[in-house]
Amino acid sequence: MSRVNTVLGPIPAEELGVVAIHEHIGYGMPGSELDTRWWKSPEERYEETVPKLRQFHEYGGGTFVDATGICNGRDVDYYKSLSAKTGVHIVACTGFVGGDTALPHFARASVDYLTRQFVHEITVGIGTTGARAGVIKVGVSRGGRMTDLDKRIYRAAARAALATGVPILTHLAIDAENAIAIFAEEGLALDRVLFGHADDGVNAEKTRDTWIAEQGGRVGFDTFGYETELEDPPFWARPRQERLDHFLRFIGKHLDKALASADANCSPLGWPGVKGHTVNYIFEDLIPDLRRAGVDEATITRLFVENPATFLSIQN
Numbered sequence: 351m352s353r354v355n356t357v358l359g360p361i362p363a364e365e366l367g368v369v370a371i372h373e374h375i376g377y378g379m380p381g382s383e384l385d386t387r388w389w390k391s392p393e394e395r396y397e398e399t400v401p402k403l404r405q406f407h408e409y410g411g412g413t414f415v416d417a418t419g420i421c422n423g424r425d426v427d428y429y430k431s432l433s434a435k436t437g438v439h440i441v442a443c444t445g446f447v448g449g450d451t452a453l454p455h456f457a458r459a460s461v462d463y464l465t466r467q468f469v470h471e472i473t474v475g476i477g478t479t480g481a482r483a484g485v486i487k488v489g490v491s492r493g494g495r496m497t498d499l500d501k502r503i504y505r506a507a508a509r510a511a512l513a514t515g516v517p518i519l520t521h522l523a524i525d526a527e528n529a530i531a532i533f534a535e536e537g538l539a540l541d542r543v544l545f546g547h548a549d550d551g552v553n554a555e556k557t558r559d560t561w562i563a564e565q566g567g568r569v570g571f572d573t574f575g576y577e578t579e580l581e582d583p584p585f586w587a588r589p590r591q592e593r594l595d596h597f598l599r600f601i602g603k604h605l606d607k608a609l610a611s612a613d614a615n616c617s618p619l620g621w622p623g624v625k626g627h628t629v630n631y632i633f634e635d636l637i638p639d640l641r642r643a644g645v646d647e648a649t650i651t652r653l654f655v656e657n658p659a660t661f662l663s664i665q666n
């Protein structure tokens with residue numbers, strides 16, 4: 351039976367339900383935890399987060415994949431309590447958002463060291479939490495091209511994915527030629543990789559989404575809700591209709607490769623976050639928009655239940 355690592359233990363993939371494939375309980379840049387201006391009490395963090403997860407659960411959400419990774423505020427004991435209290439399955443990741451968010455200890459590490467680190471977090475657990483990572487996060491550093499460190503992380507991730515059967519989720523899908531070359535060299539099938547953020551306002555133009563799908567990769571339209579219509583939109587925002595049209599074009603050709611999410615922060619760390627945007631955009635706006643555009647229920651189930659279950663299932 352196929353299974354998925356959640357922070358409360360492995361579960362059958364059939365129990366994931368509706369999956370938010372790329373989200374954050376709390377995301378901050380490395381070092382923000384040292385800036386007292388941003389410190390939050392446990393009460394504040396729970397107060398900001400629990401109602402969003404409860405709402406997600408009430409809407410029919412089953413699983414929340416936290417794509418935060420090492421060095422950006424991942425806090426697995428906290429995730430465990432959130433999951434136990436709200437009933438939402440939470441999948442934590444090992445890996446890094448990008449080379450530029452890896453602290454020097456990891457930035458200087460060899461591919462072998464990083465591989466062992468990822469494998470340990472997937473098979474033994476993250477720190478002393480006992481929780482095993484269910485996905486590996488990698489990413490492209492700022493600048494638009496993969497750095498040498500990014501490439502080492504991608505290679506280590508590929509080796510850890512092969513050793514454990516856990517999939518890879520990427521921050522950004524630009525410079526995909528370099529990423530795909532590494533995965534090919536390591537012998538990792540591209541359907542084990544979700545190339546994320548194909549839809550954001552900065553990178554959509556530069557992302558070869560259909561080409562990635564043609565190579566066998568999965569493509570994440572996972573910044574839904576960061577739209578220019580927001581009161582104070584972030585720099586990666588995009589007009590709502592433009593993103594939706596882009597997604598509809600993509601699923602028209604490559605439904606089997608498509609995954610969608612909101613990349614929201616329940617309780618941002620070291621920055622104010624983006625007001626008015628939560629994981630529940632999926633239920634409140636995205637799914638209604640898809641229905642209005644004529645997308646049928648079977649396709650919606652495919653996008654939010656079946657495709658994520660196949661992707662997240664441990665392959666071994």
Ligand SMILES: [Zn+2]
Pocket residue numbers: 372373374417613
């Ligand atoms: Zn993210």
